[in-house]
Amino acid sequence: MNFKRTEPIKTYKNPAFQRGFLLKKLYSSFFSHFISLFGCTKPNHKDLLLNKLIAEKSEYDGYLIDRPNGLHRMQGYTQTDSSFGIIAVHGYYPSDWPTKGFEWVVPMKDFAQLERPVWWFRHNWFDCPDSSIAYLKSQIETLIHHNHHLDSLWVIGHSLGGLIVSSFAEQWDNDFPVTVHAIAAPLKGMSRQLDECEPKERNIYLINKSVRYIQWRTDYKQDGAFKHLEKDPQDVILKNGKYVLLPKTWNERRLGHTLSIQWVMDQLH
16 A cells, blocks of 8 residues: 655654654554544444434444443433333343344333333443342442432343343342343353353342342243253242243244343333
8 A cells, every 4th residue: 555645754863763753654544544434443322312223123233232331311202200210131142243232122112102211221241240230239229319209110131131130139128119020031040151250050039029020931942042952041930029931922923032022011011
């Protein structure tokens, strides 16, 4: 590649210094040009607007996921009752998954129709579950502290998010009323865990009595995330909670891992 010099370059008595200066200037020019053409960095959205949620899969731009970790309140819709809030917690995504967060677009739009405040909890799915559970708990405590208009919350998690909210339901000992929904969640434990994470294989969940808890189980042989497993990873004993088994099909479609969120939202409306 030929680079045309468009301005005089200063000369220096030390030839080695001069060569280094020239190389640095050329590299900087090339790198800036590359970034401007190909846009290597992903957007880091600070807003969460209903009209920016793209429901067409081929056009989805990662809007829900491409943002900092933490709670993000959705705006851009009518909110007639702010006393009851909803928090959505996403699951795990492989690094090369092209549509991270897309399975939540329609449910988030459905939430808006309830005209209640809605928050999206973005977390690092490569973190150890214990870290994400503690982070969610602290974020919810802060949310309640700064939003005195709230008198109750729904916390809804899918897949890994369902595991996170289920463990949160065990730990929540606050008098503030919380209802937890865990959808298509591998509550027996995660196979995709970092070496430094404490290995956990669970068979029993003891839900805190201050929490209303419902687990929504897919037919695991119909669930693309679970069907390769010998046993259903959703099959655990729930103390102070209950579970609902989803049908195999819905509207003539296989009711699998991602569609399960929409089915549950349809039941909760």
